[in-house]
Amino acid sequence: xxxxxxxxxxxxxxxxxxxxxxxxxxxxxxxxxxxxxxxxxxxxxxxxxxxxxxxxxxxxxxxxxxxxxxxxxxxxxxxxxxxxxxxxxxxxxxxxxxxxxxxxxxxxxxxxxxxxxxxxx
Amino acid sequence: xxxxxxxxxxxxxxxxxxxxxxxxxxxxxxxxxxxxxxxxxxxxxxxxxxxxxxxxxxxxxxxxxxxxxxxxxxxxxxxxxxxxxxxxxxxxxxxxxxxxxxxxxxxxxxxxxxxxxxxxx
DNA sequence: TGAATACTTATCCATTTGGGTAACTATAGG
DNA sequence: CCTATAGTTACCCAAATGGATAAGTATTCA
Numbered sequence: 001x002x003x004x005x006x007x008x009x010x011x012x013x014x015x016x017x018x019x020x021x022x023x024x025x026x027x028x029x030x031x032x033x034x035x036x037x038x039x040x041x042x043x044x045x046x047x048x049x050x051x052x053x054x055x056x057x058x059x060x061x062x063x064x065x066x067x068x069x070x071x072x073x074x075x076x077x078x079x080x081x082x083x084x085x086x087x088x089x090x091x092x093x094x095x096x097x098x099x100x101x102x103x104x105x106x107x108x109x110x111x112x113x114x115x116x117x118x119x120x121x
Numbered sequence: 122x123x124x125x126x127x128x129x130x131x132x133x134x135x136x137x138x139x140x141x142x143x144x145x146x147x148x149x150x151x152x153x154x155x156x157x158x159x160x161x162x163x164x165x166x167x168x169x170x171x172x173x174x175x176x177x178x179x180x181x182x183x184x185x186x187x188x189x190x191x192x193x194x195x196x197x198x199x200x201x202x203x204x205x206x207x208x209x210x211x212x213x214x215x216x217x218x219x220x221x222x223x224x225x226x227x228x229x230x231x232x233x234x235x236x237x238x239x240x241x242x
Numbered sequence: 243t244g245a246a247t248a249c250t251t252a253t254c255c256a257t258t259t260g261g262g263t264a265a266c267t268a269t270a271g272g
Numbered sequence: 273c274c275t276a277t278a279g280t281t282a283c284c285c286a287a288a289t290g291g292a293t294a295a296g297t298a299t300t301c302a
Contacts, residue, residue: 011137046279
């Protein structure tokens with residue numbers, strides 16, 4: 001269907017939950033362990049871990065085990081695919097409005113031509 | 122949680138399905154009826170209608186009944202909330218890197234100062 | 243009026259999602 | 273070695289999601 005459809009489902013799906021968006025926002029300030037990420041959230045750790053897995057398998061974050069703690073990091077190019085898609089939509093819209101403007105110009109030109117024809121007659 | 126959390130769930134959720142993204146892409150080229158939107162998709166009409174409802178209740182599109190056909194239109198400001206969120210994340214990242222740069226500068230300055238102290242001693 | 247068109251509603255179903263608890267493993271510290 | 277800590281795994285559950293079909297309504301057209 002579209003160029004990125006292989007992982008845009010996962011990407012937008014990962015972003016569709018406020019807990020996960022919170023985690024991403026937190027990670028913008030630097031790496032954090034699972035419990036650090038859990039701290040502001042009421043939910044139990046296993047559930048938060050699930051969110052982390054979703055984020056990781058969508059490619060938005062990377063994690064690594066260090067001793068008994070797991071450190072989570074935002075992937076630098078994390079949001080670029082979603083931004084690219086949005087950008088593409090914006091361009092399609094622009095293209096359409098450009099065509100509409102051309103069409104309106106055509107109508108104007110025709111209208112003028114008809115006036116000329118009238119005065120010529 | 123975050124400024125837009127009331128409808129970002131719905132917005133990103135709506136974008137997390139390729140059928141719905143296809144519909145949006147199609148609507149970038151102008152209004153379309155339900156059957157026109159269905160045409161490229163194998164699925165049955167009632168299912169496609171569900172997708173249209175999801176898009177409508179997320180605020181991404183508007184629809185209107187004209188006779189027996191329903192016309193769907195992209196809302197002009199459709200993607201702005203999602204773009205705003207992405208923009209915000211990008212700024213947070215930038216802010217962080219700026220702080221990192223400041224920190225590195227501080228380290229450099231300290232290092233130079235220590236050298237000065239050494240040569241002074 | 244009668245038939246075709248364009249949705250619309252109502253159900254059904256398997257799978258996924260997002261929450262929960264209980265029990266387990268692996269590491270760090272005393 | 274023993275215990276607390278930090279994750280992890282294994283389940284359970286209700287609700288949501290994305291597909292299906294069957295039957296209904298409202299317009300349009302001949």
